[in-house]
Amino acid sequence: KKTIDDINVKGRRVLVRCDFNVPLKDGAITDETRIVAALPTIKKLMNDGGRVILCSHLGKVKNGPNEGESLAPVAKSLSEKLGKEVVFVSDYHVTGEAAAKAVEAMKDGDVILLQNTRFRGAEETKNGEGFSRELADLADDYVCDAFGSSHRAHASVAGVTKFITEKGGSNAVGYLMQKEIEFLGNAVENPVRPFVAILGGAKVADKLNVISNLLEKCDTLIIGGGMAYTFLKAQGKEIGNSLVDDSKLDYCKEMMEKAEKLGKKLLLPVDTTVVSAFPSPIDAPVDVEYVSTDAIPADKEGVDIGPETCRIYSDAVKNAKTVVWNGPMGVFENPTLAAGTIAVARALAETDATTIIGGGDSAAAVNQLGFGDKMTHISTGGGASLEFLEGKALPGVVAADDK
Numbered sequence: 320k321k322t323i324d325d326i327n328v329k330g331r332r333v334l335v336r337c338d339f340n341v342p343l344k345d346g347a348i349t350d351e352t353r354i355v356a357a358l359p360t361i362k363k364l365m366n367d368g369g370r371v372i373l374c375s376h377l378g379k380v381k382n383g384p385n386e387g388e389s390l391a392p393v394a395k396s397l398s399e400k401l402g403k404e405v406v407f408v409s410d411y412h413v414t415g416e417a418a419a420k421a422v423e424a425m426k427d428g429d430v431i432l433l434q435n436t437r438f439r440g441a442e443e444t445k446n447g448e449g450f451s452r453e454l455a456d457l458a459d460d461y462v463c464d465a466f467g468s469s470h471r472a473h474a475s476v477a478g479v480t481k482f483i484t485e486k487g488g489s490n491a492v493g494y495l496m497q498k499e500i501e502f503l504g505n506a507v508e509n510p511v512r513p514f515v516a517i518l519g520g521a522k523v524a525d526k527l528n529v530i531s532n533l534l535e536k537c538d539t540l541i542i543g544g545g546m547a548y549t550f551l552k553a554q555g556k557e558i559g560n561s562l563v564d565d566s567k568l569d570y571c572k573e574m575m576e577k578a579e580k581l582g583k584k585l586l587l588p589v590d591t592t593v594v595s596a597f598p599s600p601i602d603a604p605v606d607v608e609y610v611s612t613d614a615i616p617a618d619k620e621g622v623d624i625g626p627e628t629c630r631i632y633s634d635a636v637k638n639a640k641t642v643v644w645n646g647p648m649g650v651f652e653n654p655t656l657a658a659g660t661i662a663v664a665r666a667l668a669e670t671d672a673t674t675i676i677g678g679g680d681s682a683a684a685v686n687q688l689g690f691g692d693k694m695t696h697i698s699t700g701g702g703a704s705l706e707f708l709e710g711k712a713l714p715g716v717v718a719a720d721d722k
């Protein structure tokens with residue numbers, strides 16, 4: 320792949336697609352991880368004398384352009400972090416006259432941020448060619464550093480590259496993309512073994528392809544979280560009121576057979592933390608019991624892996640050389656039901672293995688529990704890292720490849 324180390328941006332206008340889709344509360348950014356992760360690329364391009372034109376989507380923009388989904392807070396945060404004003408082009412048309420004027424006024428090393436790309440409906444279409452072309456018209460070269468958005472075949476992520484190529488410019492990936500591809504890619508394609516994959520989260524349906532793909536690549540696959548109960552039921556166990564997807568029982572059986580055929584270890588919880596009623600609100604105080612997964616009472620619901628399972632899963636991680644983790648082991652938002660997720664996070668923090676956290680909930684859990692700086696790599700992608708682990712070619716990654 321062509322990277323920003325391979326292009327000379329001095330005096331050139333470089334459009335950089337970032338993933339600044341950050342969580343906001345009352346107009347304030349509550350987690351700046353994605354902004355911080357974008358800084359190395361931005362700084363490099365600034366220092367090399369590029370004219371850096373940043374763009375990103377924010378939120379879903381279901382009801383058209385609105386101030387609540389404006390990128391203004393991101394421009395402010397970037398200005399503080401870069402120690403230099405990042406000019407924000409607030410125009411809802413994104414690529415309109417205001418953008419053209421701002422670009423024209425740029426000097427080498429300047430940075431501007433365009434408005435939320437999803438304010439233009441054409442952003443979310445694969446062939447939003449009008450918008451892709453308008454974006455390309457603002458710049459000479461294009462850099463994709465939006466790993467978290469790279470599973471979207473959208474105008475500013477993928478469509479734009481064709482028009483940059485047409486005008487003789489370069490398409491390249493930024494440092495964040497490079498890092499994500501290296502860690503996630505190596506883990507899946509070229510892992511130092513033993514390779515242990517840990518999957519959790521509520522629904523089996525969200526993880527079908529990733530279970531199947533990782534089962535082929537890893538030595539041990541560990542299952543926790545809400546989706547474990549569908550596996551347990553598929554084994555013929557009683558699971559009480561635990562979360563289950565009856566339409567996926569056959570799938571779970573198939574995966575257990577596949578593990579056996581491939582000689583892979585597939586670990587399921589041997590005990591579980593149960594409650595009589597799911598806490599509401601989610602972090603409300605709750606009474607728990609620990610029971611064997613061979614004896615889940617009919618009127619109870621499993622909400623976390625149990626203490627014995629914590630020990631088994633932690634042991635499996637101890638001897639690993641590569642660990643990939645996606646999805647919490649239980650309802651970690653509730654302090655009483657976070658023990659399984661904490662145990663796994665601690666095991667990862669203590670192992671010498673390369674530890675890679677698929678983004679989204681698991682990244683939030685690891686950071687929230689204070690283990691963030693102990694991991695080798697925490698992906699900034701939620702859906703994107705999951706699709707990467709499924710072995711899919713990501714449109715943003717493919718498009719950034721200059722042919």
Ligand code: 3PG
Pocket residue numbers: 338340378379467468471700701702703
């Ligand atoms: C994410 O937060 O996972 C990415 O920014 C993609 O957002 P999307 O799911 O709204 O496309």
